[in-house]
Amino acid sequence: MSRVRGTSAGGGEDPDPRDVREPWSRPDVATLTPDRMMAYIRARCPWAAAHTHRTLAPYLLEESAELMAAILEDERVGSAGGSATADAVEAELADVLYQVVFHAALLDERREAEPGDTWSSLQQRLVDKYVRRHPHVFESSSPVPIADVQRRYQDVKAAERAEGSAAREPSAEVHAEAADEALRILSDIRETMASRNRQD
Structure with a gap:
């Protein structure tokens, strides 16, 4: 997939990020x-x-x-926190998004794709999936009761499962393994955050 390049710090075309020949060219970070x-x-x-x-x-x-901590703090402080707690939520959202961009880059490399192909694809996948799951928003001409919203959402998900897809779903065993590992990691994170608070 060809894509429009940005500009380099010198005003020329932004070079291929994968080109690591020295001296490195400097992209225009703006x-x-x-x-x-x-x-x-x-x-x-x-x-x-x-x-x-x-x-x-x-x-x-x-x-x-x-991010969860920032959300809870913003909720707890409310308007008394001014924009500071809202800014903290935004900052943590950016950190979560960085992880998404990172994983997308790994998929580009695995697929031997152009840098950014997966990032573009997942944005389109996001729109396609959630437009499809919200017919009450994109296909209705008037408000829909919440009970119908929930029913339609589940109906669409069931139809997606019935149709199948190219993506292979992890097995129940792998889901269980992932949940166990996530709990272990979260336990470590909890200790780290508690230790940080004690130091503060």
Whole structure:
């Protein structure tokens, strides 16, 4: 898939992020999109280059826990917190999104795709899936009772399962293994966050 490139810091065409010949060219960071930013990071940062989906998973859980903490704090403080707690929620959302962009970049590499192909694909997948699951929003001309909303949502999900898809669903055994590992990681995260609070 061809895609429009940005500009380099020198004003020329933004180079291929995967080109690591020295001296490195410097992209114009003001025009970087999340997917191209991540491609540069994967190519040029040894810490990022070493990661896999599995090694990244704990960070997704950690950032999600941080987001939950920011949401609870914003809810607890309310309007008295002004924009500060809302800004904290936004900052944590950005950290969660970074994890999504990171995983998308790993899929680009596995598929030998152009940087950003998966990022573009998952955005379209998101729109397609949730437009399909919200016919009461996109196909109705008037409000729908919430009981009907829930029923229709489940009907669409059931139809999706019946039709099947190219994506292979994990087995029940793998789901259980993933849940156990997530609980272990979350337990470690809880201890880390508690320790941080004690130090503060």
